[in-house]
Amino acid sequence: MTNPASTKPPSTNAASPAAPFGRALCAMVTPFTASGALDTDGARRLAAHLVAEGCDGLVLSGTTGESPTTTDAEKAELVRAVRAAVGDGVPVVAGVGTADTRHTVRLALDAEKAGADGILVVGPYYSRPPQDALEAHFREVADASGLPVLLYDIPGRTGVRIEPETLIRLADHPRIVGVKDCSYDLLGTQKVLARTQLAYYAGCDEQILALYAVGAAGYVSTVANVVPRRLRAVLDTFDTGDTGGAALLQRRAMELIESMMASGLPGTVTAKALLGELGLPAGPVRAPLRPAGRGTVDGLLAAYRAYVDA
Secondary structure, eight states, rough: OOOOOOOOOOOOOOOOSSBTTEEEEEEOOOOOOOSOOOHHHHHHHHHHHHHHHOEEEEEETTTTTTGGGHHHHHHHHHHHHHEEEOTTTOOOOEEEESHHHHHHHHHHHHHHHHTEEEEEEOOOSSSSSOOOHHHHHHHHHHHSSSOOOEEEOHHHHOOOOOHHHHHHHTSSSEEEEEEEEEOOOOOOOOOHHHHHOOOOOOGGGGGHHHHHHHHHEEESSSSTTHHHHHHHHHHHHTTTTOOHHHHHHHHHHHHHHHHHHSSSSSSSHHHHHHHHHOOOSSOOOOTSOOOOOOHHHHHHHHHHHHTOOO
């Protein structure tokens, strides 16, 4: 197992109204056994490792967690396993978003019962609802449970944007507390930040510092599966007032971020490939995804080693 050295120890996990789930969150992979079953022991070990390495909180059953190919029962079991592993002081956010409002509501209630601290709700994909229907969907889900809601704006996958004006209206709901932002719209993001108290989390690793610098709460990162301390250092360094140092740390991460997130393979595939090479729980991906080939894995390892040895 590889544990890169850190220049400073991780600070205490802490949630606040400005950062309701902490600052440094990992979009955790869902470990599977060699036969493809849910690996709850592996999930517990990986979750504990990520928290020990500086993650404030964990987001389960998102895109990186292969939510389209895990069952409702597996999603709830995963929450219970991770909750047991990290205790009550670490926020656990459960992805519950689907293309079906009724199904999403059921998953939200399941997540609450299983012990989640919040829910991640992506825009309904494929059907591409107009903004009024999208807003109604989010309000119905937020009304259904007592959990705080992190909206997930990722139009590149869903086919529909949560427009800034829609987010501004949704901010009046007492349980809609934040946004995981993969919109690639810095102007729109700043409009929402200026007019609401929503906590923004960068959902694209290359934008961690850019969004943090304009007032985001932190990030929800796929790359944090393999370098949690080093990504957290970007935020910690910025918070000391060393903006130039934070920018340098962000730039140093670029080769690994590009290798994992912009190489033509989903981040789930690249994260699991690297985790397996590092001796951490991951296992295979589920079809229709396919594992990374040996050449790709070698390239990922080269980018990883160049980053951690810098």
